[in-house]
Amino acid sequence: MLSADNLVILDRDGVINHDSDNYIKSLDEWVPYPSSVTAIARLTRTGYTVAVATNQSGIARGYYDEATLHAMHEHLISLVEAEGGHIAHIAYCPHVPNDNCQCRKPLPGMLIQIQQILGLESLTGSWMVGDSLRDIQAGEAVGCKTALVRTGKGVKTEQKGVGLEKTKVFDDLAQFVEWLIK
Template sequence: MKLIILDRDGVINFDSDEYVKSVDEWIPLPGSIEAIARLTKAGWQVAIATNQSGIARGYFDLSTLDAMHDKLATLLTPLGGKIDKIEFCPHGPDVSCDCRKPLPGMFRTIADHYGLADLSGIPVVGDSLRDLEAGMQLGATPYLVKTGKGERTIAKGSLPQGTIVCDDLAAVVDALLTE
């Protein structure tokens, strides 16, 4: 199965240390929408696993999150792209849940959705260490993008062994589609 799991903020859309709190603040990164469309057209299933603690913090509600994801779908549709599965963790860092990255709960749910025992060889794309760690617990292949918090993540050092670093989502897709 050709499956890829993407983080959202910093990979698909611009991230903010102040949180992306509205549809107007949800702005795609250059080339990200086209990259997802290219994956879709090449037969890939595209899933998103995203921490959204802004819900727990009261910065936005579920209907706003849904509207952000509707905006993503609306931008993808004319290009032939789509997101097949979105998993999000609405919890804050003080809640004991298994879905908040770096824990693998969302990734386990995605694997179950596709009938997979694990995520061996499945690319997981993120801009932070926790994005990569969550997927790697189920055997995924880590891809770090330099967008979002990616440069900060690189500067901290200690990326997991085997991490593939790319400039952005479009570069990840270029690499995957030429393999």
């Protein structure tokens, strides 16, 4: 049975794949970090459940549509499965900040969706891994342990140093996975 202690929730852009201030608008622009797919597969092969929670306001902004987003996610899933891994669920928020939704990080709506879909009583003890303060805040709001990676916006987030008191910091997702498995 799935336990919150064995769940790792990942932000997408800047953690799994290269980020862009101009948004990732197509499958061609979606470029995974060399070690991230292997790290995700390694997590699942060692008994962890992996989910993704990603803000995707480019949809509301009209930069790309949900079909394009699904193509990116299907590609990610196929890459992970090709290495013997699995992604249990991908939650995304298609809204812009002014939409006042409950899903856009730093609000925990996507994490709660993951909790419900996976049938967990709580997320206490699970991990939220991100590259921005809003990822950390969303995780902390539901009792997750938090990790910041220095890829994506992670270095800038770390340099600000605000709100990271309980957060572990790693160079990238692969280093986090190596630490977690040991």
